[in-house]
Amino acid sequence: MKKYIALTAVFAVALAIACSGGGYSAPSGSIMQDTSLALSAQSDFTPGTAVGTKSGKACATGYLGIVSSGDASLKAAAAAGGITKINYVDYQNDNLLGSVINTTCTIARGE
Numbered sequence: 001m002k003k004y005i006a007l008t009a010v011f012a013v014a015l016a017i018a019c020s021g022g023g024y025s026a027p028s029g030s031i032m033q034d035t036s037l038a039l040s041a042q043s044d045f046t047p048g049t050a051v052g053t054k055s056g057k058a059c060a061t062g063y064l065g066i067v068s069s070g071d072a073s074l075k076a077a078a079a080a081g082g083i084t085k086i087n088y089v090d091y092q093n094d095n096l097l098g099s100v101i102n103t104t105c106t107i108a109r110g111e
Contacts, residue, residue, distance in 0.1 A: 031097060051088040052110035056081020059106075065099035077108035086110040 058077035060070030078086055090107040 052083070052085075054081045054083050054111060055107060055109045056083055057092075057105050057107045059103055062099065062102045065102075068102075072104050072106045074106055074108055077106040078110070081108055081110075083108050083110040 056077045056079065058070075058072050058074075058080055060068060060072035062068030074086065074089060077089075078084075086108050087110040088108075090109070092105040092107060093103070094105075095102040
């Protein structure tokens with residue numbers, strides 16, 4: 001009976017961690033996540049379109065799903081790379097154990 005209760009508790013915690021994600025449609029890993037996602041600044045973006053020679057990155061980090069800080073805005077990413085014309089935007093999501101440490105970065109590319 002104790003093993004059944006312990007196993008149920010482990011599954012409940014894993015489910016709670018997996019459901020704690022959100023944001024920009026990133027696949028969520030209950031133990032670890034390291035994903036990059038793309039979002040074009042242009043609706044007509046094609047694989048042959050140049051993304052630019054400059055890139056800038058801005059991140060925000062959360063701890064235990066309780067406290068978070070940072071500026072992951074597109075404006076901050078562009079400023080970090082000295083970009084005045086944004087051609088392409090990527091997002092990067094990293095987490096450890098669901099929401100123990102969770103970082104989301106915006107990566108701007110352009111001129």
